[in-house]
Amino acid sequence: MNFTDAWRHDETTETLWTNPETDIAILAPHAGDIEFNTEFAAGQLHKLLRKAGYHPTTWMYHGFGENAFDEYHVSSNYLDFTQFTELSRLQDRRFRFGVSFHIHEAGYVGVGGRIGEGIRSEVADRLTERLPNSKEVRYRHDEMKNKGRKESNIVNRITESGDDGLQIEMTPKTSYNYWKRVARSVRDVYVELL
Template identity: 30%
Template sequence: MSEKEGYLGDRTTEQRYSRRRIVAGAGGIVGAGILGAGVQTQIVRSQEAPPSGTDTDVYAEGCEDVDHWELTLEEANEDWSARADPSLYCSVPCSLTDTDNVAIGQQVRIGNGTGEFENAVYTVASEHETDETLWLTASGLDRIDASDSETVTLGSSAIHPSYNTRQGGELNDEYVEYLVNGDDGGDGNDVVVLAPHGGYIEYGTDFQAERVAESIGATGWICSGFNAGGGGFDRWHTYSTEIHRRSFPELDSLLEQEFEWGVAFHGYSNGEILVGGTADESDKAIVVEAIEDLLPDQTVTVVERDATEYTGANPENVLNDLAPIGQTIQIEQPTDVRESDWSVVADGVVDALETIRG
C-alpha cells in the first residue's frame, strides 16, 4: 500500500491467521546516553524501576542497545490534516530531534504495555518545545488505549531488533524486517522485490516477494507484522510514501545499492488486481498479460501513473527510492487472491520480468 488513504485493512484475514503470542518479553532495554546538558527528558535504563502502570520494554527481551525514553502523553491540538490518518502520527520533544536521537519523518514505537496493542508504530510528524511530553491526537491515544497525562515509552526503532525472520515475528507477535537473497545462480541480482506490509498487515505479500526473489535470484526486502487476535494492520502499518530509512536498518543498507528494476507487492480491499508503478504502459501490459494467463478468471488492470490512488508512482514511495523511475512495478491485490492465489500471481510476475528484461 502506498498512496492509499484511509484504508483500514483486512481485519477478518488478520483475525483468521493470527496466532497466540507464545513468547513474552521480560528483559529490560538499556537507554541512550544523556541527550545533552540541561535536557530534562527522562531516560529509562534497565536497572531503574519504571513508574507505576508503565512497561518500558516495548521490544520484548534481548535488546540491550535500543534507545528509548519515558514521556508523558499530551493530547495534541494538531490534527496533521495533510496526513491520511492522524492516529498514525506523533510529535516529539525538540530535545530528541536536536540531538539526532529521533528525526522528523521516521517511524518510532510507542506503548504502555496494556490494551489491545502493547505498543504500536507511529511516524514523527513534528517537534515541540516541552521536553517531557509526547503528543498524540485523540485517535492516536486510542490506538494504544492510552490517556492524556499517562506515562508511556517511546522507542527509536520501528521493527524488533532481535528477530530477523518471518517466523520470529509470528512466534513472538512482533514486527520484523528481513532480507531474502535469491539463488546466486539466478540472473536477477539487479532486481529488488518489496513487501513492506507482510505478515498479517497485508497477508500473503511477504510470501510473494520471497517467491519472486528466490525464483530469479533477486534481493527481497520484507517487513512482516503480527498481532494476536487481529489488528496487525492497525498496529504496524506505515504508508509506503513515508517509510523512513533510519527506522529500517536493512532498507538503509539497500538504499546504498543500485538496482535496475523494482517490484512491490501490496494488498487492498477492492476486487481486481492492479498493476501500477512507474514502468512504461507497455511493460505493465506485459505484467497484466502474464498474470491473466495464469488466472484467466481474475480481472487485472493497469493503473495509469497519474491516477489518484494505487499508482505506486509517487517519487517518495520506497519502491521508487530503490529502483529508477520508469522501471518499477507495483502489484495491488484483493484479499481472496492473496489468500488462495498468491503464488500464482508471483509466478506471473516472474514470467513478466523475464520477458521485460529479455
C-alpha cells in the same frame, strides 16, 4: 528479533536476502499480518528468479497480530530507509528494477508503479492468463486507486531511474489463494527484461 519470535509475540521483524550484483529488488513492505501473504508472493518471485539464473535482493517487513495493519502499516510513500535496520543496508544501493507486493480492497488486481505502461500491460496479460476469469486485472493508472506512481514510493525510489518500480496490488482472495500464480506472472515478464 527472529521471524518465529515475532510471530509468537505479535511483534515485527525484517528479512533481507541480498546480492551485491543484482539488477532487481523485490519488496514486501507490509508482510506478515499487515497484508497477508505478500511475503509469500515476494519470496516466490525471489525463488523463481534464482531458478532462472538471476539473484535478486529481497526485503520484507513482517508485522504480526490481530491489529497488525493499524499498528505497523507505513505507506510505501513514507517508508524511510533509516526506519528499518535491514532496509537501511540498501540505502546507498539502487537497482535497475523494483517490484513490490501489496493488498488492497478495491476488488481488482492492480499493476501499477512508475514503470512504463507496456511492461505493466505485459504483467497484466500474464495475470489474466493465470488467474480465474472472475479476477479483473487493471494496469492503466487512470483505472486504479493505488497507482504506485509517486516518486516517493519506495519501489520507485529504489530504482536507478526512479521510474522503474512495479507495484502489484492483490485482492485479499488473490493473495490468499493465488500468490504463486501472481509471482509466476511477474517472473515471466522480468526474465525477458533482466
